[in-house]
Structure formats: structure tokens, C-alpha cells
Amino acid sequence: MSAQGFPEELYADLVLVNGKIITVDSSDTIAEAVAVRDGRILKAGSTAEIKRLAGRRTRIIDLKGRTVLPGFIDSHEHCIRRGLQADWVNCASPPMTSIDDIVEALRAKAAEKPAGEWIIGNWFDESKLKEGRFPTRYDLDRASTRHPIYLGRAGGHNAVANSLALRLAGIDRNTPQPQGGRIEKDGSGEPTGRLDELAAMNLVRAKIPTTSTEEEVEIMVRNWPQVEEELLSWGLTTIHEAHIKAPEALAYQELLNQGRLRLRVGLMLDGMTPYQGYATSDLSRQGLHTGFGWGDKLRVIGVKLGVDGAMGSRTAALHKPYENEPENRGIVRVTQEELTEETVRCHLAGLRVCIHAIGDRAIDMALDAVEEALRRRPREDHRHRIEHAGYVEEPQLERMRRLGVAVSASIGFCYPIGDSHLDALGEERMRGYYPMRSFREYGIVAGGNSDGFGRNWAITGIYGCVTRRTQREKVLAEEQAISVMDAIRVYTINGAYLEGVEDEKGSLEPGKLADMVVLDRDILTIDPEEIIDTKVLMTIVGGEVVYERR
Template identity: 45%
Template sequence: MVSIVGLCADLVLVNGKVVTVDAEDSIVEAVAVNNGRILAIGSTSEVMELAGEGTEVLDLGGKTVLPGMIDTHTHPSGAAARFGAIDCRSPPINSIKEILDLVAEKVAEVEPGGWIRCVNYNDIKLVERRHITRWELDDVAPENPVFVSKETGHLYVANSEAFELAGVSKDTPDPPGGKIDRTEEGELTGLLYETAGRLVSNLIPPQSVSMLTEGLRQVWNQFAEWGITTTHDASGHKCAVKAYRRLLDEGHRKVRVLLMMRRRLEDGTDVLSSLESLGMESGFGDDWLKFMSLKIMGDGSGSGGSAAVYTQQHRGMKDLGLMVTSPEEMKELTARAHNAGIRVSIHSIGDRGIDAALDAIEEAQRQNPIPDMRHRIEHNSCCTPKQLKRIKELKVTPSSSIGYMYGIGDDYVENFGPERLRWLHPHKTMQDMGIVAGGNNDYAVTSYSPFVQIYEAVARKTRTGQLVSPNEAIGIMDAIRLYTWNGAYLGKEEDIKGSIETGKLADMIVIDRDILTIPPEEIKDVKVLTTIVDGMIVYNR
């Protein structure tokens, strides 16, 4: 038994199968916890020696224990802000008519001129397999501005009332990093790509801190049910930080958060300048809320066909895609952040977009070599051997959206085509090259537990059963590691979390079956029975 001498346990988990995810993938029977930390691991008899009169004993009855799940790229505050909007996610929504009916119902509930928001929309999952048009939205909401967001958050549809309020007409030029879709005659279709969406969305009244706090409470409850004990927020902003702080002050401590702060707020505030002036470096904060990096939007969306690629895409704009942030500006921002001791997390989905991000990181390191910065590529979707070699050389840490494979994998299959799919989320190759990658499903872009995502890393199947690059499949222990130790490494926290080892934070989950021995098709059905954060039980099924 490995233990801290002289301490008595607050909580012991006994008679189980504890998958520690340590360097040897050790499996033990029991764990002891004291003051939010792992006190000991070992056999049941050994651990029970640390139990005292006030120790809570959790008899696992042979159940499996894993380290708490670490999802390395989510949008909790964005998900919280979606509560109250019309949910268009498919399933259960199957058609444009159903969406229009929901908009019409909402029109009857709000005053004329009141905004109507629709979220989680995806054209490819509808029976019509096309986008809603502004004219269809006009028919059901002639006096209300309507703004529809695709589930990826990179593509939008607005109606005529919304365009009129925004001052957008057929003569409005495309903004940098965006595109306004038009008919052959130049009329607005309603469709907006990337930054063009801000022409309208900036007019929508923002959520208050109180509303975000209540929404986040629901998100944290969902995460606890899924076994997520740490998440990396990929869209950190001041109201979200206030809401996180408010929940912590209330004692609602279910999820630890690492922040990727947006580089610019809606009001134009340059966040990087503020961070520089404060002397803020990556790692500032505590074990519950910590600043990790500057978030830079690189290219567009693989689902929507706006990712930056070298050969034409088959969806959306059907071209080489968009750079939301120009390569020149990306280099300037990355160098500034790097020199200030701030890591960067660069959204990069297409191969051309990944190269642009790597160019920026490489230039920053050339000018000022700093070891172990662990700059990040977010999503890292279409990543060929050329990019993988550079990632390895630059010691970049990718947060791979392998979780996309289930929810929007069919979109990617259609958009990228078979040749590029060979290098979609290439986890086996990254593993063989010694690249440490984390995993995510970009919640709430897709909304599945980490076990669906782990299933994807093992099975490589979309929700309709399409097999995608099976030669990039990895084994179950390696897939678990994506969401535990590797996730901790991406946050520079592998010394305090990611495995069940003495002295580490007591973040663990109990699951309903032995994930190491069940058939691969069952992995996605794994349910969490108990979630423990900081040594406290925060969820019981």
C-alpha cells in the first residue's frame, strides 16, 4: 500500500476495481481519501486500516473506479446562455417545418420586436438536408428578429427583421473572416458564416451574470452526472468568470475550471492587453478556477464547410474555407502572449488552419525560446503527417475533438471526403509519435458523456454507423487516458490530477460496468453511479 503516514481517512472506497491510470496502469481494490486528497491506494484490508470512527465507507461491490473525467474543450457559459432559446437539436427535431412551428409558438409568447433565438440547429440532420431561409422565418415571425445558430456555433441564419435592425442589406460587404450568403441575384438568403454572424448577434441582449449562474448550475449538474470533474472552458469571458466565482462562493463545487480567455470581448476590449498589463501568466488561480491560456479563433468549421483547407470542401461554401483571424494577426497575438508567459489555444480544424497556427507558435518560439509552454491546438481535426511532424517538433499539445465523431461525424465525412478522412483525429498516429493529446466533444456543440467520446476513440463510428479511419483507433486504456492523465497534462496539472495516486486531488468516478472488459459497442452506454470531487460525493445515480 502507498499512503501518507499518520493520517486517518475521511472516505474510503473498498472492494472495487480501481483503475489508477498511473504510469503502469495499476489496478487496486481500494482508495482512502483525506482532506480532498488521495491518502492511500491498495487492498481493501490495507485501506480499511486507515478508517476511523468518522470515516465514510463506500463498498463498491466490485464496481469499477476511474479518475474523474477531464474534458479539455467545452463551452459551459455558452451552454448556460442557450437555456431559454428554442432547442433545434436533431434528434428529436427532424424537419424545417418542426423548427418553424416552434418559432411560431415562441412568437405567440413574446412581444413584437422581441428577439427569438434558436440553437443546436444542423441542416444535414433534417429530412430536407438544406438550410432554413430568411423568407421561411419571415413567414412565421414577420415582426420579431430571429437568429438561428448551428450547433457548431460557426454558421447562422437570420430573418429580415434581424437584418433590418442590424443594418445589413444586399450591399453590405463581407466582414473579415466571414461571409454573407446571397442568391445569384445578390439577395440575402439569411445564411451567415463565421464573423458575419456578429453583424446580427451583437444586437441580442446579453445574459446577465445571474442568468448565467443559474444556467451553469444546470450544466454542472449534467457534468457531474457524466463524471466530468474538470473542464477547460474554451470561451472564457468576464461574465462567465463572475458566474463561476459566484457558484464557488455559494459552495456549489462540482466541477473545476481552467479558462481559455477570449482574446476580444463583444465590446471590443483587447483581453490580451489587459492580461499583459496585470502581469497575468498562465496558471494563475487555484485548484477550482484557473487561468490557462488565450483563446484565438483560427479557421472555421469542418461541419459547416468553412475550415481552412488546401483542397476544396464539399459542404457550406465549398471552397478553401476562412481564416477568422488572419495568419499575420495570429503571429502577432501568439508572440505577445508567449512573451508574457501566456499559453495560446488556437482553434484549428482544417489542415491549412493547423499549419497557420503552427506557423505562429513556431515563430514565437524562434524569437523567444521558452521550454515546456505547451501551446495548444484546439480541435486538431484534419491533421496530416506534415502537421503531426511539426506538432511533435514544437511540443504542441492538441485537444482533439474526437467526440465530434458521433454527433457530427457524418457532416465531416461529407465535407472532407475519403482521402482527408484518413487523417481525421489521428489518435493512433499521435500516440505512436509520442504526442500527448486530450479529448473533447466541444460541448455544447455535441452533447454526450465522455464515455461516448471514449467509444469514438476506440470504435471510430459516426451516429449512423459510418466507419471513419479505423486504422486510427486506439485501445480502451489509451482512450481512457485521453480523458484523464492526458487531459491533466494539457492543463499542466498532471502532478495533481488525472490519475488515482497518493497525494493527488480526490476526483474519482464509480461506473456501472467494467469498461476494460465489456464489448466495444457497450462503451458508449457506460453510466456513472457516483462522482467524487475533492473527496466529496457530488452525484449519486
């Protein structure tokens, strides 16, 4: 049907017609149809207009009224490492409802393994357990005393070890507290098994036999398809991977070389502070600037630095103490001097810093570091990022605006784990809890993330932005809610801005990468309560259908 007599190669490769295309351009244009050629958006418009761009070889998808958005960009996750965890015991809730459930699952794994072999569990969250407390070494001893057991908490900032694991690590009542970490001890001075922050956790982790880099890369590459399939089923077309060490970068490189990377990945390489990473020194020495990479599928978007712990486990650094814990203001893993020095080095080398800072005390440290970097060498549009920004005080918003700092906000936490954050901070401080409306009002660009918690990350995050509702049906500072359209921006164009490529993706405009999702309902008009149930029907990356719901 080359009605207009164009040569076939000038027609679209793919057109989506008869739908509601939310383009997320600057004037919130809504179209009926969209055409794609060579992996990029050719045009959005009416069905009649777009059909004219279809030739004999064009794939035509009839949307039957369904809603299309730009593909979701999640700006802080840890995905490829999930491939290494195939042998781990998943202790997330659900399905775990009690410490007994966890003990039972660990015991079952131990039964499969000879005595002496390590049993690794992960993802427990005491706030979701009947007992409402961390398991202790004695709980884990019920699973096995002949296997060392290491059980990580969701979020990666805390763990519990059984008695054998503690013994192998040489941890007893006389062990001094490590710098930047905490070995919990009971009233009599005996370790309880709980370990807070890497400095303490690593005492045990160092005893777990390591796999070689080659083996790790091989395992991650092998297990990637299952990990990626789930991400695509949630409509994610880009993820930003936070603190990436060499094996993970190598695994991604391998996947790309094999033509097996379907979604787009932005890497935040591990800085030295506090991750003992390589990125700052290596990249700055080589003069490699943020944005270098292997094309539009895989590139380096920054250097990951870190300041504090996590809110749910009460290790995020606050100015004022946690609720019902007058002595606890959280943990800081770096000195201001270390953080500033590394931030300045990255800044001078043309590298973007992505600084993990959740509590207000940590955010001040991050802002101090960025301020010093900008004092040393002013630079417009540096897009240094704060990762998470979980509790922000009003004056800090003004500082963020003035310094031009962007935020990767973990608003995806609100629904699955917001309740534990309310417990930790108290009602009064909720106005500064992932303050999405304030970010917007101050002109601070905020992307969204779930940092591994919950499911269907982008949709759950959009629901959090719009309703501020938690799993226990609490509403966390309704005045910080934003519109559905603004919430969509958080997970599309703002995410693109956070990696410095908002001209390339994040909206459905001519010339941009054709990354799109088709939803099963119109999230702009449904009851906001229903957003959480929204399903992705189809995911398209670079004009290629990479996921279809069956």
C-alpha cells in the same frame, strides 16, 4: 475500530472497497480499493490494506465490483454560457427532424412574446434534418414576420436570420461582404438569410438588445446548478472553458465565493485575435502567468485565440477544397501576421496560447505562429495548445512533435457529427481526421472534448477513440483507433497535462486530488460497442460525493 490505535484524524475520510480501481498511473496499475483524506488520494491497494485505513468516522463505499476511474477532464467546452440560453429555443436534433419542426418551435415561442421582441433559436444542424440544408429567411418568415428571428447553428460559426432581422440589421442585396465572414446571396443577389462567421453574424447580433454585464452574471449564476448537475452526471470533474469573457469569469468567481462550484474549471480567457478579447494585453501588461487562479477549483489555463471556422459547416480552413465544392477551402478569420504577433506576445509574457484550428490550413498557421514564438524565445514545456485539430496532415504531426504542441482533440465529434465531417472531407482524408493513434505514436499529448455536441461527453469521446464509429454506423479510419486504456488517458491524465497540472490530478495516486467516477460497467473488458451506453453511477470531486445516480 481504531485497531492500530491511530488518532481518528489520521484515518481516511472516505474509502471505496471491493471494486476495480483503474488508477491510470504510469504502469496501468489496477487496484481493488482506494482511500481518501483531506480531498486527496491517500492510497490505492487491496481491500484489506485500504480497510485498515478506515476509522470510526470514515465513510465506506462498497463498490460491489464496480469500476472506478479518475474523474473525467473535458478540455474544451462552453458551459456557463448555457445558463444565458434558458429563454432560447433549442433547435438541436434530436428532437428536431425537419425544418418544419424548427419553424413550429420558433412559432410557438413567438406566440408567447409581443411583436417586435427577438426570438433566438440555437443548435440546429442541417445534416440531421430531413431536408439536409440550412433553413432560409423564408422558412423562418413562416414562424413570424412580426418578430425578428436569429437562429444559430450548432458550433457557433453560422446562423440564419428572418427577413425582419435582416432588415433591422440593414442587410440587403447591396451589403458588401464583411472581412472574414460571408452573407450568403442567391442567384439574383438577394441575401438568403444564412450568415457565416462572426463578422457576418454580428451584423444581426448587434441589433439584439443586450443585457448588462451584471444581469448576465446574475443569470449565469442562477442557472448554473442545472448546467453543472448534467456535467457531474456525465462524470466530468474538470472542464476547460474556451473563450471566456469577463461576465463568465465573474460568474465563476461568484459561484466559487458562494461555495457553489462543485466541479473544477480551467479558464481560457479571450484573446484579441479574433475575439476582440482582453486577455493578451491585460494579462501580459500585468505580468500574470498562465496557472494563476483561485485555488484548485478555478484557474486561468491559457489565452484563447482562433484561426478558422468549423468542419460540419465547411468553414474550417483546408489546403484542398471540400468534397463536391471545388471553390470552397473554408474561412480564415485572422491574418498570419495578427496571429503570430499575438502568439509571440502571449509566449513572451508566460501565457499559454490555445489556438482554435480545425482544418490543415489553419493548423499550419497556428504552427507557424508557435514556431516564430519559440524562435524568439526558446522554452521547454510551454504546452501551447491547438484546439480541435480536426484534419491533420502527416508532416504537421512531425511539426507538432518538434514544437512540443499539445492538442485538445474534438474526438467527441466522431459519434454525434462525424457523418457530416465524412461528407465534408471525403473518405480519403479520414486518415487525418482527429488522428488519435498518430498523436500517440508521435508523442503528441492529446486531450479530448465535445465542444458542446452530443451528450455524455467523456464516454462518447472514449467510444469515438476506440471504435471511430459514427451515429450512421460508419467507421472513420479504423487505423486511427486507440486502446480503451489510451482513450481513458485522453480524458484523464492528458487533460490534466493540457492545463499543466498532471502532478495534481488525472490519475489516482497518493497526494493527488481525489476526483473519481464510478461506472456501471467495466469499460476495459466490455464489448467496445457497449462503451457508448456506459452510465456514471457516482462522481466524486476532492473526496466529496457530488453526484449519485438514482
